[in-house]
Amino acid sequence: MSNSIIIIPSRLAATRLPQKPLIKINNKTLIMHVYEKAIESRIGEVYVATCDEEIASEVRKNGGKFIMTDIKHTNGTDRVFEASQKLNLKDMDFIMNIQGDEPMINPLDIKNLNDLSKEKNLNISTLAYNIEKKEDYDNENIVKVITKYKISDNSATEALNFYRIIKEKSFSNIYQHFGVYLYKYSALKKFTNLKKSENEIKERLEQLRAIDNNMKINVILANYFSSGIDTKKDLEDYIKSFKK
Numbered sequence: 001m002s003n004s005i006i007i008i009p010s011r012l013a014a015t016r017l018p019q020k021p022l023i024k025i026n027n028k029t030l031i032m033h034v035y036e037k038a039i040e041s042r043i044g045e046v047y048v049a050t051c052d053e054e055i056a057s058e059v060r061k062n063g064g065k066f067i068m069t070d071i072k073h074t075n076g077t078d079r080v081f082e083a084s085q086k087l088n089l090k091d092m093d094f095i096m097n098i099q100g101d102e103p104m105i106n107p108l109d110i111k112n113l114n115d116l117s118k119e120k121n122l123n124i125s126t127l128a129y130n131i132e133k134k135e136d137y138d139n140e141n142i143v144k145v146i147t148k149y150k151i152s153d154n155s156a157t158e159a160l161n162f163y164r165i166i167k168e169k170s171f172s173n174i175y176q177h178f179g180v181y182l183y184k185y186s187a188l189k190k191f192t193n194l195k196k197s198e199n200e201i202k203e204r205l206e207q208l209r210a211i212d213n214n215m216k217i218n219v220i221l222a223n224y225f226s227s228g229i230d231t232k233k234d235l236e237d238y239i240k241s242f243k244k
Contacts, residue, residue, distance in 0.1 A: 006043065008097075009079040009100060016230055029058055042107075097180065116153075126218075127180055128177050131174060137165070152221050
């Protein structure tokens, strides 16, 4: 039987919001907010993958698990794969990559992504939301995904492409992508060994490497909206919503 684990890649070298993982919100660091949401999903063990002793120390003192990884990694996926290798996982095991700046992620969405993906034996799966605002189609900071069929929280369908900017009515089934991924270990290993594709480099979207190499990504609907914290404004908005 395959196991599921969650790995949260985290490092201090953020330029827009320095020391981001260790920023305290309501007396708890950002990384621990995310870690505790992952724990609440109860799908399996949770680890933080980091190259920074300060983050490892924060996780350790709060009773969490961490794996030290190479400082040279330029993206979270490579960091997650190194951590996965150190855990001696089997090809059929599932690894969920949750970014360390997603404190709003709902444990129910994590659980649903895991359960449905395992039920359907998917190699790579991810989440998306319905787009609520027209201006989001032109916002390059909001990644859009085009799916083959309409998505729901109890079915998965193939991602046809990902865009930063797209015309609202240019395709059917346009959704806002939520950058959490579940991989079979075998698929993660294959993905990280592929060269970066031209589309990936041009669009600054790592998932296009999979699309360009005919690795199918399935998409499931997320029921609860989540927004990552990349800037000071994002942090201020989150603090306001947290207080509410």
